[in-house]
Amino acid sequence: MDSVKTISPEVSGFAEEGGSEAKEYLISDLSREFGVTLRALRFYEDRGLLAPKRIGTMRIYSSRDRERLSVILKGKQLGFTLAEIQDMLTPTEQGGKGGIDLKLSLTKVEEQIAHLEGQRDEIDAAIAALAETRDRLRSQA
Known part of the structure; x- marks a missing residue:
C-alpha cells in the first residue's frame, strides 16, 4: 500500500504570514498575489476547485480559498492536471x-x-532536430 504525503501551502511557498484570520480577498487581490489571470480564477471556480461566496456579481474569497489556490498552483507546478489536482485536494485537520x-x-x-x-x-529530441536544421541552414547561407 502506498504511503500518502501531502503538500501544504507552507511547502508551496504561498503560506500566509501572521496567521490565517478570517480575511477576505477580492478576485483582483488573489490574481495579483499569485500572478494568475482573473479568467483562470473564474475557470477554477467553474471546475469546482474554488468556491468563493458571491455578493451580487462580486466574488469574495476567504483565507481558505486563498490557501486552496496556493495548493492548486503547486499541483500545476508539479505538472498535474486540474482533474488530478481536484482528486488530490483534501481538507485535513491539523492541530484543530x-x-x-x-x-x-x-x-x-x-x-x-x-x-x-x-x-x-x-x-x-525536438531541440536536437531544430539545432541540426539550424546548422544546415547556416551552412547554406
Whole structure:
C-alpha cells in the first residue's frame, strides 16, 4: 500500500504570514498575489476547485480559498492536471484547524516523474532536430 504525503501551502511557498484570520480577498487581490489571470480564477471556480461566496456579481474569497489556490498552483507546478489536482485536494485537520493539502502517493509521484521525464526526452529530441536544421541552414547561407 502506498504511503500518502501531502503538500501544504507552507511547502508551496504561498503560506500566509501572521496567521490565517478570517480575511477576505477580492478576485483582483488573489490574481495579483499569485500572478494568475482573473479568467483562470473564474475557470477554477467553474471546475469546482474554488468556491468563493458571491455578493451580487462580486466574488469574495476567504483565507481558505486563498490557501486552496496556493495548493492548486503547486499541483500545476508539479505538472498535474486540474482533474488530478481536484482528486488530490483534501481538507485535513491539523492541530484543530482545517488546512488544505495536496494528497500525494508514492505511486502518483513516480508516475508523474516518469511522465515529465518522457516529456523532457521529447523536448530534447525536438531541440536536437531544430539545432541540426539550424546548422544546415547556416551552412547554406
